[in-house]
Amino acid sequence: MSEVAKKKGGSPDKIRIVLIVALIIIVAGAGFKIYTDNESNNALQAEFDATKITLTTKLDSISGQLSNRISEIAKLGGNIDSLVTLKDSITAQRDQLQRTRVANKAIIQRLDRKVGGYEELLLAKDDEIAALKVINTKLVEENIDLKTEKNELNSTIRKATETQQELKQQISLAAKLKAENVKIFNINARGKEREGDFRSRQAEKIKVTFNLADNPVAPVAGHKIMIQLVDPAGNVVFDIARGSGSFTVDGREQTFTARQEILFDNSKQEMAFVYDKGSEFDEGEYKIVILSDTYEIGRTTFIVR
Known part of the structure; x- marks a missing residue:
């Protein structure tokens, strides 16, 4: 190669070295990106798994508390149809969450919002139970008063009947011939x-x-x-x-x-x-x-x- 050519293009060894270094940089960059992406995905999955456990625990707790409210409202004579339907829905959502293995941010956000609503509903049902207890207490008192009045009336009727029978018996005895x-x-x-x-x-x-x-x-x-x-x-x-x-x-x-x-x-x-x-x-x-x-x-x- 002429001296002129060497001056314009450089030596072949130097060019190869530059290409190898560039290739190493590219491969290293790609590897680093894959590594960082994997680390990010692992962190996201770990966060999802932890959140899933927390939400499952909350849903189980809400379902149990809702069962208690349903039982108490039923005893007090309240309507429980919608609550039974809601409890079944919560159970289905919990089961769906447990079946979800791959991190799904949308599911987590949706259930997190619903949990807050369920907790507010439980508080509202506590107020409803308190109101039903007041109504039932009044009904029990009224029922006791009615039973007392009925018993007193029955007692009066019974005494009147006994008196009438005694009077009839006395008249019957008095009317006997002698x-x-x-x-x-x-x-x-x-x-x-x-x-x-x-x-x-x-x-x-x-x-x-x-x-x-x-x-x-x-x-x-x-x-x-x-x-x-x-x-x-x-x-x-x-x-x-x-x-x-x-x-x-x-x-x-x-x-x-x-x-x-x-x-x-x-x-x-x-x-x-x-x-x-x-x-x-x-x-x-x-x-x-x-x-x-x-x-x-x-x-x-x-x-x-």
Whole structure:
């Protein structure tokens, strides 16, 4: 190469050296950029992972607190439909965040804003719960007052009913007939009557007389007046052919010796029963029980010697 050429272009070795240095600089720059980009991406991913954990924890906490609010509002009678829907949405957002592996700034920003809104909603629901508690307390107090009034009214009605029943019972007892001046006569074969005790051979028939006592409470009404002649063994003398029969009291059948039907008119009516036994009377004490309808209104005894 001529001296002129060497002066214009330089030596080939120098040119190669310059090119190699330039190439090294370019490769080093590219490598540094890749390195710095990787470091930046790693830092971004690490930040995303940390933020994701924080947001997941917050969403879980909000979901749990929301469940408590839902339970309390339901007990107080409030509407929980929208809250249940919101809780399901929060659960879905948390699941979506957990599935996101690569850093996504948009998702983080969106959820971060929503978390703030959810926290404000929880505070608002606390106010709603406080208001519902006040309403429920008033309702409970009103309900207690109503129950007290109802109980007092029921007590008054019950007492009035008991008083009415007692009054009816008293009137019913007061209205019962009563036999007074009960007397026993024996009648011999000649038709002669003798009052009081007697010997068995002295009587073929007995006669029971009495009058119905004055009772202004008892209404004018029909009654069945019956007598029971009870022998010394405790048996009612009974003969259908001579007018005897039976009646029922409290589900139990009883017999009567003789019966008459009358219209009670509160005139101290006198009554007489004549009973022909058809055989001699056994010795001992006899009882005469007088009944009106089904209840006793008088009794007496006599002795046969």
